[in-house]
Amino acid sequence: MPFVYFIFIPMLAAILIPFLYKKVRSIHTGWFVLVVPVVLFGLYTTFVPKLQNGDTYTSSFDWIPSLDISFISYIDGLSLLFSLLITGIGALVVLYSIFYLDKTREQLHNFYVYLLLFMTAMLGVVQSDHLISLYFFWELTSISSFLLIGYWYKRDRSRFGALKSMMITVFGGLMMLGGFILLSIMGDTYSIRELIAQAPELANHKWFIWSLILVLLGAFTKSAQFPFYIWLPDAMEAPTPVSAYLHSATMVKAGLYLVARFTPLYASSEWWIWLVTGTGLLTLFWGSFFALKQTDLKGILAFSTVSQLGLIMSLLGAGAISFHTGVEDNSIFKYAAFAAIFHLVNHATFKGSLFMIAGIVDHETGTRDIRKLGGLMSIMPVTFTIALIGSFSMAGLPPFNGFLSKEMFLSGMLSIQNFDLFAFATWGILFPIIGWIASVFTFVYSLYFVFRTFTGKYKPDLLPKKAHEAPIGMLIPPAILGTLVIAIFFVPNLIGDYLVKPAVMAMQPFLYTSPSEIDIHISAWHGFFEPELLMTLGIIGLGLLLYWTLPKWQPLYTKFPDWLSLNRLYDSLMYFSEVGTNRLSRIYMTGYMRSYLVYMFTGIVILTISTVFIKDAFDVSFAMLAPIRFYELIIVLVLLAGTITILLANSRLTAIIALGAVGYSIALFFVIFNAPDLALTQLVIETVSVALFLLVFYHLPKLNRHENRLKFRLGNALVAFGVGATVTIVALSAHSQKLVPSISSYYEETVYSKAGGGNIVNVILVDYRGFDTLFEIAVLAIASIGIIGMIKLRLTKKKEVNRIEDK
Amino acid sequence: MEIVMSFVVGFLVMAAVYLMLSKSLLRIIIGTGLLSHGAHLLFLTMGGLGGTAPPVVSPGVTDYADPLPQALILTAIVISFGVTAFFLVLAYRSYQELDTDNMNLMRGTEDHD
Numbered sequence: 047m048p049f050v051y052f053i054f055i056p057m058l059a060a061i062l063i064p065f066l067y068k069k070v071r072s073i074h075t076g077w078f079v080l081v082v083p084v085v086l087f088g089l090y091t092t093f094v095p096k097l098q099n100g101d102t103y104t105s106s107f108d109w110i111p112s113l114d115i116s117f118i119s120y121i122d123g124l125s126l127l128f129s130l131l132i133t134g135i136g137a138l139v140v141l142y143s144i145f146y147l148d149k150t151r152e153q154l155h156n157f158y159v160y161l162l163l164f165m166t167a168m169l170g171v172v173q174s175d176h177l178i179s180l181y182f183f184w185e186l187t188s189i190s191s192f193l194l195i196g197y198w199y200k201r202d203r204s205r206f207g208a209l210k211s212m213m214i215t216v217f218g219g220l221m222m223l224g225g226f227i228l229l230s231i232m233g234d235t236y237s238i239r240e241l242i243a244q245a246p247e248l249a250n251h252k253w254f255i256w257s258l259i260l261v262l263l264g265a266f267t268k269s270a271q272f273p274f275y276i277w278l279p280d281a282m283e284a285p286t287p288v289s290a291y292l293h294s295a296t297m298v299k300a301g302l303y304l305v306a307r308f309t310p311l312y313a314s315s316e317w318w319i320w321l322v323t324g325t326g327l328l329t330l331f332w333g334s335f336f337a338l339k340q341t342d343l344k345g346i347l348a349f350s351t352v353s354q355l356g357l358i359m360s361l362l363g364a365g366a367i368s369f370h371t372g373v374e375d376n377s378i379f380k381y382a383a384f385a386a387i388f389h390l391v392n393h394a395t396f397k398g399s400l401f402m403i404a405g406i407v408d409h410e411t412g413t414r415d416i417r418k419l420g421g422l423m424s425i426m427p428v429t430f431t432i433a434l435i436g437s438f439s440m441a442g443l444p445p446f447n448g449f450l451s452k453e454m455f456l457s458g459m460l461s462i463q464n465f466d467l468f469a470f471a472t473w474g475i476l477f478p479i480i481g482w483i484a485s486v487f488t489f490v491y492s493l494y495f496v497f498r499t500f501t502g503k504y505k506p507d508l509l510p511k512k513a514h515e516a517p518i519g520m521l522i523p524p525a526i527l528g529t530l531v532i533a534i535f536f537v538p539n540l541i542g543d544y545l546v547k548p549a550v551m552a553m554q555p556f557l558y559t560s561p562s563e564i565d566i567h568i569s570a571w572h573g574f575f576e577p578e579l580l581m582t583l584g585i586i587g588l589g590l591l592l593y594w595t596l597p598k599w600q601p602l603y604t605k606f607p608d609w610l611s612l613n614r615l616y617d618s619l620m621y622f623s624e625v626g627t628n629r630l631s632r633i634y635m636t637g638y639m640r641s642y643l644v645y646m647f648t649g650i651v652i653l654t655i656s657t658v659f660i661k662d663a664f665d666v667s668f669a670m671l672a673p674i675r676f677y678e679l680i681i682v683l684v685l686l687a688g689t690i691t692i693l694l695a696n697s698r699l700t701a702i703i704a705l706g707a708v709g710y711s712i713a714l715f716f717v718i719f720n721a722p723d724l725a726l727t728q729l730v731i732e733t734v735s736v737a738l739f740l741l742v743f744y745h746l747p748k749l750n751r752h753e754n755r756l757k758f759r760l761g762n763a764l765v766a767f768g769v770g771a772t773v774t775i776v777a778l779s780a781h782s783q784k785l786v787p788s789i790s791s792y793y794e795e796t797v798y799s800k801a802g803g804g805n806i807v808n809v810i811l812v813d814y815r816g817f818d819t820l821f822e823i824a825v826l827a828i829a830s831i832g833i834i835g836m837i838k839l840r841l842t843k844k845k846e847v848n849r850i851e852d853k
Numbered sequence: 854m855e856i857v858m859s860f861v862v863g864f865l866v867m868a869a870v871y872l873m874l875s876k877s878l879l880r881i882i883i884g885t886g887l888l889s890h891g892a893h894l895l896f897l898t899m900g901g902l903g904g905t906a907p908p909v910v911s912p913g914v915t916d917y918a919d920p921l922p923q924a925l926i927l928t929a930i931v932i933s934f935g936v937t938a939f940f941l942v943l944a945y946r947s948y949q950e951l952d953t954d955n956m957n958l959m960r961g962t963e964d965h966d
Contacts, residue, residue, distance in 0.1 A: 672901070675854075682857060774859050
């Protein structure tokens with residue numbers, strides 16, 4: 047089977063889940079689901095040795111061939127690494143969820159369907175080589191994540207968090223689509239590989255910078271970078287397995303994946319380097335600083351995820367610098383990409399385990415509030431051990447894998463000031479300083495997370511449940527991840543050689559042609575008096591000091607004004623877009639028909655008049671005019687007098703008679719201008735109309751002006767004058783500029799010879815253009831049926847009776 | 854004559870628009886009546902007011918009035934009559950049901966305010 051179909055295995059399995067859930071109630075549905083990621087993980091593992099010499103694999107099937115859209119699964123080091131993370135951590139999360147979610151109380155079929163859908167979407171994102179299918183899967187991750195966050199849909203906070211994450215990530219997704227479309231137009235291809243191949247030409251294109259910014263917006267919103275990180279803390283309302291899977295290990299890394307994937311395309315641009323590095327570093331600092339403000343265990347982890355994602359992002363930016371320095375220059379930049387990917391793996395391991403720990407604590411004590419927790423060390427020793435491993439790794443302590451990647455991060459940031467392009471030499475000194483301060487905060491919140499929960503005084507009276515150790519099944523997944531954390535520290539080069547180097551090669555094809563050329567060897571020990579060692583010692587020293595004095599300065603966070611937070615900004619944006627547009631439509635949607643008529647008439651006048659004058663179309667020609675005869679002028683005067691009478695009339699009878707007079711004078715015009723049929727019809731119809739008016743007006747009230755003020759009438763008069771003038775101008779111009787002669791000579795010539803009639807108008811009506819007449823008859827029929835219906839059908843009869851009784 | 858008629862049509866349309874902008878339902882309907890008169894006259898004028906004889910074949914005549922606009926106007930007259938009749942009954946019924954002919958009071962129900 048071509049491996050492009052592997053992507054869709056979870057989606058197909060999702061179809062079976064509801065049936066299994068309904069039919070096999072005795073077994074937890076999660077056990078069936080578990081098979082899918084485990085099998086996929088096994089399948090993807092077989093690719094690992096194949097990629098060692100730099101080969102890549104593609105497999106595709108057409109989706110819309112006529113538009114050149116297809117699903118392409120492209121497996122290189124980068125997508126394989128992500129696929130392994132997705133399926134591997136997916137398997138652990140499913141195992142964990144089996145023990146976390148109760149099979150009798152929870153709607154498991156929903157949960158696993160969403161989760162499997164998400165797995166397909168994520169696999170699709172990381173393996174797609176086609177821009178459109180990448181976007182397709184990208185939005186599928188947004189949607190399935192929306193469903194998962196809102197899993198407990200009866201809770202307000204869940205729905206709020208789901209909506210918020212949806213709004214922000216879909217915003218970014220749409221921006222990204224824009225960037226993709228620009229890219230596909232610029233390069234005339236949808237394939238990312240082909241685009242990368244023509245990167246040098248694309249860099250000179252005028253849209254290059256726009257596509258760069260739009261793609262980055264997509265990556266930043268998905269990866270919760272500043273200022274778009276705000277959805278992530280609110281997404282913590284999701285069940286903990288979801289938080290562990292989506293919001294630490296996989297989905298939030300889709301943005302990182304995107305940045306890594308497009309690095310070869312955009313690395314030549316200083317915008318890319320500045321934006322990615324700068325935003326990453328800012329996010330790193332911001333997230334680590336505000337993590338200490340949180341009192342919710344998952345809140346701390348959410349901010350720590352934000353901060354760690356920022357760290358990886360800044361390393362990816364530094365990795366793009368190597369495009370300018372080249373491989374001969376033995377600077378650290380070529381290691382930065384390696385460090386980024388390495389830390390990405392490390393973060394997935396320790397953050398996944400920490401989320402599971404938070405879930406266990408929540409599950410066994412009933413609360414995640416760090417103020418109520420404490421002293422759980424002796425009650426939950428296994429959980430404590432795993433939490434300690436995860437936290438120390440997050441803090442960057444040996445002997446855990448976080449230490450290795452943090453050392454590489456510090457080296458990367460230290461050397462950024464040596465880069466003398468794009469003003470980095472001047473501003474570069476800021477990078478290690480910010481990175482170092484953020485690392486101190488990271489250290490402090492890691493201690494805060496683990497020691498506030500597990501040491502100190504046990505407060506059983508504050509806990510909703512009696513705390514006890516978690517079931518073994520719940521402990522296995524975090525334990526596996528914890529083991530990995532330690533294992534990677536001791537044999538870092540194993541994972542480095544097999545997974546990270548092929549991924550680095552995909553990210554920096556301009557440096558290497560084969561993974562074996564990457565001469566990076568991870569070492570835990572840099573040697574005495576290296577700046578990294580001093581910085582690490584500084585982090586530990588200052589971090590411990592800050593942690594001990596935490597009770598003294600943590601209250602300062604509450605002093606931080608609430609209105610400055612970005613959440614407030616988001617809330618007010620949402621509020622104002624809703625209330626603002628509501629107000630706006632209330633301003634012009636008055637409900638008065640007159641307002642709408644005024645809009646329409648004014649629009650007609652402005653559009654027509656401006657068109658006439660812009661196109662210089664106004665013209666009065668005195669050629670081809672019929673002569674003015676005396677009696678014609680008299681009829682004109684009668685007509686004008688009748689119209690004015692209608693305007694001034696106070697009694698309805700006067701108005702109707704005057705309207706009749708206007709109608710009859712028009713009939714006279716028809717007589718004068720040689721239109722006997724028209725004159726006949728007009729006379730008859732005018733008579734019937736006047737009769738109808740009289741008949742109906744007998745039942746209607748007096749011709750009331752409803753006490754219109756003068757201002758109101760003047761406004762109306764102005765609009766009316768405008769429309770009248772427009773019609774006159776158009777009529778004059780149209781008559782003066784006839785471009786083609788009338789086609790009526792044909793009718794005149796053939797009316798007798800071909801149609802066998804003498805009255806040309808009548809022959810036109812029933813012969814040449816008989817269809818008009820047919821449907822005009824239909825109009826009359828419908829009007830009369832409508833009138834009968836209106837008079838006969840009284841659906842509100844009952845109400846009417848009540849009304850009469852009221853009177 | 855076409856120039857004079859253009860102004861006449863403009864005046865008719867102006868009066869029609871003025872009436873249609875008022876608050877009274879009756880004046881609005883009268884306004885639509887005037888508007889259709891204006892449109893018919895405009896048709897006729899734009900077709901050209903020349904021609905010495907009505908468009909009925911008769912020996913010796915070469916210069917007929919243009920028959921095509923006349924046919925179009927005839928259709929338009931009948932349709933506008935149908936619509937006017939419908940409007941009139943609609944106005945009558947709405948006055949019966951709503952007890953008002955003031956357009957400003959016809960603003961949907963309280964639920965949708």
